Structures are given as C-alpha cells and as structure tokens.
Amino acid sequence: MPRAGRFLVLAAVFVCAACGLVYELELVALASSLTGDSVTQASVVLSVMVFAMGVGSLLAKRLRCRAAVGFGLLEALLALVGGCSALLLYGAFAWLGGTRHALVAVSLVIGTLIGAEMPLLMTLIQRVSRCARQDAGGTVADLFAADYVGALVGGLAFPFLLLPWLGQLTTALATGAVNALAGGVLVLWLFGRDLTGRGRLLLLSVNAVVLAVLAVAAALADDFERAARQAVYGAHVRVAVRTPVQEVVLTGRRDEPPDLYVDGRLRVDGDDRHRHHPALVHPAMRGRHARVLVLGGGDGLAVREVLRYGGVESVTVVEADPVLVRLARTDPALARLNGHAYGDRRVRVVSAEPFHWLRTARGGTPYDVVLSDLPPPGSGAGATPYSLEFYGLTARALAPGGRLAVHAGPLPERSLRYWTVEATLRAAGFTTRPYTVPGRSRRGLVLAVRGAPDRAGPPALRVAPGVRGGDAAAGEVPSAAALEEGARRLERTRPRVLPPSTLARPRYGP
Incomplete structure (x- = not known):
C-alpha cells in the first residue's frame, strides 16, 4: 500500500504539472493571438505566474494540517479558474476592449494555486510513505522529477495535439476537467478514510459543480465564440476560421465588399x-x-x-x-x-x-x-x-x-x-x-x-x-x-x- 500510495501521489504530480503548463501556454497563445505581441504577453504571463507560485507556496503552509481536503479543494478551484481562463480572456477582449488586466489577474490566481500544490503534495506523500518521511531529500527529488516530466508532456501536447484538435477554448476546459478529476480521485481514493463525512461530501459536491460548469461551458463554447466575434467584428461575420497560422475572419454582407481581419486586426478594409x-x-x-x-x-x-x-x-x-x-x-x-x-x-x-x-x-x-x-x-x-x-x-x-x-x-x-x-x-x-x-x-x-x-x-x-x-x-x-x-x-x-x-x-x- 505505501508503494501504491507513493505512486498515486507522483502520478497526481505528473498530471497537475501537465495541466499547469497547458494553462500557462494557453494564456500566452491566446493573448498573443489577440494582441499580436507575443514577447510582451509571454513575459507578463511567465513573470506574474512565477511570482504568484512563490506566494502560493507560502500560503500553503496554513493548509498542511488539512492537506488532503485542502489539496482537493485547491485542485477544484484551479480546474475552474484554469479551465475558464481562455473564456475570461477572450470575453475581456471582446466586451471590455482589452486583455491586459484580465491576463494579469488570471495569471496571478492560477500561479498562486499552482504554487500551493507542491507543499501539499509533499505533505501527502509523507503521510502514505514511511520512506518519504525518512528520506526527505529523495522524496523532493521524486516530486520534482514527476513535475518536470509532466510539464514536458503538457508542453508538447498543447501545440501538437490539444490545440489542433480542440482549439483554444475547449483545450482549456478539457484540461480543467482532467485537473479536477486528478485532484478529486487522489484525495477521495487514497485519503478518503481520513476525511470526515462533511469533508468528503464537500469535496464530492465541489468537484461535481466544477465538472458540471466545465461541461456546460464546453457545450456552449461555440456559441460563446460566435457572440464574442460579433461583439468584436459586428453582426455580419460570414467566415471565421482558425488556421495553424492565424485566425481569419471575413465580415460584411454578400452583396458588398468584405472586411478581412487576421488575428483580430483589420487587414483589408x-x-x-x-x-x-x-x-x-x-x-x-x-x-x-x-x-x-x-x-x-x-x-x-x-x-x-x-x-x-x-x-x-x-x-x-x-x-x-x-x-x-x-x-x-x-x-x-x-x-x-x-x-x-x-x-x-x-x-x-x-x-x-x-x-x-x-x-x-x-x-x-x-x-x-x-x-x-x-x-x-x-x-x-x-x-x-x-x-x-x-x-x-x-x-x-x-x-x-x-x-x-x-x-x-x-x-x-x-x-x-x-x-x-x-x-x-x-x-x-x-x-x-x-x-x-x-x-x-x-x-x-x-x-x-x-x-x-x-x-x-x-x-x-x-x-x-x-x-x-x-x-x-x-x-x-x-x-x-x-x-x-x-x-x-x-x-x-x-x-x-x-x-x-x-x-x-x-x-x-x-
């Protein structure tokens, strides 16, 4: 059982790291697509998230006494914010006219939640493994190894698998669902006996609500995207397609000269x-x-x-x-x-x-x-x-x-x-x-x-x-x-x- 528990915790580290990097890449890719300034967007997202991860690590100290339920609720919240991050960013661009403040706010929240993961996971793996308690240095090495490998998988899956198949909005929502399931399954399966009845019910309810919100958002993602495009380009959006290179939108009535937008910028008037x-x-x-x-x-x-x-x-x-x-x-x-x-x-x-x-x-x-x-x-x-x-x-x-x-x-x-x-x-x-x-x-x-x-x-x-x-x-x-x-x-x-x-x-x- 200790070996199985250790393996499950490391597997959760792997999944959470992959999801966290997908959130990060999603924010950079979408913000760059909307504003056309990839260097600035990447710098803002990376710097804010790294800073917020440090803040999250400090805040996680207060949750170590309730590490199991704390980690489960943390992953549910991260799944909700990360999964809806692309919708929030695209909505801010469409209806508020800019993404700067939304990008900083979302990056700060996601970074804080990601930063709180590792201290809680360290506490959880020490609970299930006597070896982890005796060899803290080796345990940290294992945690970081699983974290880095998960980041590699997430970083490669995003451009070559997720983005071409699912698109930007659905990729974030699907990643959020995986994130919620990973956190919920780990806590309820491995530490379910340690939870009170109220804590177990709270985790089940919160995860169910998060998964339901993500599922509804995925079902309505196409409608949301059409509404956002109409808010940006007007009511007469005739063609909207995201190619491997850029987003191309053609607007106007069929009997009049069209306007062509490439990545949100007017190319042909x-x-x-x-x-x-x-x-x-x-x-x-x-x-x-x-x-x-x-x-x-x-x-x-x-x-x-x-x-x-x-x-x-x-x-x-x-x-x-x-x-x-x-x-x-x-x-x-x-x-x-x-x-x-x-x-x-x-x-x-x-x-x-x-x-x-x-x-x-x-x-x-x-x-x-x-x-x-x-x-x-x-x-x-x-x-x-x-x-x-x-x-x-x-x-x-x-x-x-x-x-x-x-x-x-x-x-x-x-x-x-x-x-x-x-x-x-x-x-x-x-x-x-x-x-x-x-x-x-x-x-x-x-x-x-x-x-x-x-x-x-x-x-x-x-x-x-x-x-x-x-x-x-x-x-x-x-x-x-x-x-x-x-x-x-x-x-x-x-x-x-x-x-x-x-x-x-x-x-x-x-």
Whole structure:
C-alpha cells in the first residue's frame, strides 16, 4: 500500500504539472493571438505566474494540517479558474476592449494555486510513505522529477495535439476537467478514510459543480465564440476560421465588399480598398516588371493590381497560410474583390513562410519587382519580416535595377515602427522613398531600390504607363501628385536617427 500510495501521489504530480503548463501556454497563445505581441504577453504571463507560485507556496503552509481536503479543494478551484481562463480572456477582449488586466489577474490566481500544490503534495506523500518521511531529500527529488516530466508532456501536447484538435477554448476546459478529476480521485481514493463525512461530501459536491460548469461551458463554447466575434467584428461575420497560422475572419454582407481581419486586426478594409494596394503596387511597377514576387498578400488584392499590366509574365505569391489563399479563391465576395486573381495562369502560389523561402530559394531567376504585403511589424515573430536579415535576403532575390515596395503598417499611431522599417531598409543597402496615401486607414509604404542614391535621388513615385483599367473590383490608380504629396507630408514626421531592426535585436516593441 505505501508503494501504491507513493505512486498515486507522483502520478497526481505528473498530471497537475501537465495541466499547469497547458494553462500557462494557453494564456500566452491566446493573448498573443489577440494582441499580436507575443514577447510582451509571454513575459507578463511567465513573470506574474512565477511570482504568484512563490506566494502560493507560502500560503500553503496554513493548509498542511488539512492537506488532503485542502489539496482537493485547491485542485477544484484551479480546474475552474484554469479551465475558464481562455473564456475570461477572450470575453475581456471582446466586451471590455482589452486583455491586459484580465491576463494579469488570471495569471496571478492560477500561479498562486499552482504554487500551493507542491507543499501539499509533499505533505501527502509523507503521510502514505514511511520512506518519504525518512528520506526527505529523495522524496523532493521524486516530486520534482514527476513535475518536470509532466510539464514536458503538457508542453508538447498543447501545440501538437490539444490545440489542433480542440482549439483554444475547449483545450482549456478539457484540461480543467482532467485537473479536477486528478485532484478529486487522489484525495477521495487514497485519503478518503481520513476525511470526515462533511469533508468528503464537500469535496464530492465541489468537484461535481466544477465538472458540471466545465461541461456546460464546453457545450456552449461555440456559441460563446460566435457572440464574442460579433461583439468584436459586428453582426455580419460570414467566415471565421482558425488556421495553424492565424485566425481569419471575413465580415460584411454578400452583396458588398468584405472586411478581412487576421488575428483580430483589420487587414483589408472593403470600403477603403481602392487606396492601399494600388498605392503599394503601381509605383513599384514603373520599369521592367516581367517577373513579380509577392511576399504575403494571400488575400490576392496586390496580385489583382499586378495583373493589370500586360508585360507581367509570372507572379509568385509566397504566403504562409494556405487557408487564406483558399478563402481568397473560393469565397465569392473576396474572390470578386481580388478580381479572381488566383484564376490567372501566370500566378503561382507557394505555401511557405517568406523568410524561410527567401533563405532556401537560391539559383533561380531574380525578380524585377518584389512586393512585401505582410502583417504590420511587431515584437517576436512579427519582427522577422521587417529585419535587416530579411531585407538582405530580399535584395538577393531582386534583379539589378529591381524595385521593392513594402507595406509597413498603419499610420500615424505606429509612426516609430514605420520609420524603423525605413531605417532597416536603408541599413540593408536600399535607397528608400517613404510615402503614404490618404484614406480611412492611412498606411505607411516604402519604395526601395538597391544601392546608394545616385544623382537622380531616391526612386520617383510615379505610375507605370500601360496599366489597364481593370474591372469594378480594381483599385483606383493613384496619381503622381497624390503620391508626392503623401511623401512630403510623411517626410515631416521623420525622426533624426533610428537604428535598424535585426533578428538578434528587434526594434518593434509594444
């Protein structure tokens, strides 16, 4: 019996550690998805939870005299808070407009409860094992070994098993149910005789209520997610899908231009569609443009503008999310908006992360034009496609005299990030021309050519001759006067000196 009891306690340590790490990873993943700032979210969750674990360890001293019932109630509470943590965070984002305070509060509570587990488990294993009482050092080693192995299993199960199969909300709820069962079974089976009748009834009732709440929440998770999406995106959510790369949401009526959101941020504004992509594409197409490379741009709107030129022989689109490309092909409203660009035989789609593709694609024919239509720069992975190394690889893919156009995010609230992109391009050996166009959502754009500026100065913001009129979906071709005026206004906001962003030292902070 002592050996079996010891094994059961260590098994509970294993399960609790796995559940605790899943809660932690879930908070980081969901907060990063909602805000797009993975470094800040991970730092907040990890630092707050580690601090709270220390607080929980101290608070657990008062429960050691009633370790069994205390541990059972502790696990039930942890299962409830951890299981509902994703719902709480998503709800705060949808109805309160932000996740910062909810993230800190939930991380603090979960960390405190996790920190209280180990002192109570140490007490319980000493009760069932004489060896544990005599060899405290060996017992601590066993507890930490089970804890670390459980954390390994939970950490690997989350991205490769739980998240793809269950999604973020249901993963947290299912983990909470496992957590409650592990704590309840350990206490009632191993220490049930030591509990009073009232204590046993209390544990059974609390665990039953927690499991019932988690089951009801799991049954209503889809309805909750739809309601939260409508609170964020409005009533006309037509398509909502979470891909392995990002969350893609398409809104609007079927008879009007759609809005496209990627990870909660507006990617395509249906009412302002005639400005952003034409302004990105047309200045770069002035000159030779037989071979065009589009980095990102899975929505097909940049490709739509490129295909308005008769001299285009091939267009290569490198998009990390094949689901977004499939949506751009098959959704009637989005396909109509991009002019059914993916139906053109000249267009080739490569499903790959742009940085990795640029790094491994060697020896091919260089491109006359490269268009970078990627999500705005951010911390963590969001800084990679705006780094010095990325632009160095892009320069290698450009033909002599080729042109690079970069969509560098919204203005004016992110102007420092925008000018950091421009400084990074210059550090990579490009001559740049910053510019923007007026519209409902101002976007920062940069036109760049390889090499130092010659006597003619930076590249001219002019539209190439021979552009076709296109259909009703085609964007309005910006005039040279409008582009120059946008460049002059933007130039007035240029800071004096900014260092470039690199992979080792990203400069796009929160």
